[in-house]
Amino acid sequence: MSRVSTAGRSVGVLPLIAGVASAIALTGAAFYTVDAASCGESGQYIRHDDHLELVGGCVDGSSLPHSPEKAGNEAVPQNYRP
Numbered sequence: 786m787s788r789v790s791t792a793g794r795s796v797g798v799l800p801l802i803a804g805v806a807s808a809i810a811l812t813g814a815a816f817y818t819v820d821a822a823s824c825g826e827s828g829q830y831i832r833h834d835d836h837l838e839l840v841g842g843c844v845d846g847s848s849l850p851h852s853p854e855k856a857g858n859e860a861v862p863q864n865y866r867p
Contacts, residue, residue, distance in 0.1 A: 828842020839849075 824843035826841050826843075828839050830837050831840050832838075
């Protein structure tokens with residue numbers, strides 16, 4: 786008489802339940818963080834003659850880093866390899 790053990794199946798169920806529970810918890814935390822971090826007014830980009838300007842939103846444009854000025858067509862990317 787051979788008996789089939791169900792211990793092999795139940796051992797694999799606990800890590801599965803723990804993984805699903807942690808995924809649900811992390812998803813809930815992500816949704817809460819995004820909801821709590823939202824601001825009332827979404828920003829928009831406005832194109833001017835030679836640059837883009839961020840108007841509105843939660844980001845203060847003066848606190849963003851500025852890119853260096855380009856020296857015409859002579860500028861070569863740092864990772865350029867002929």
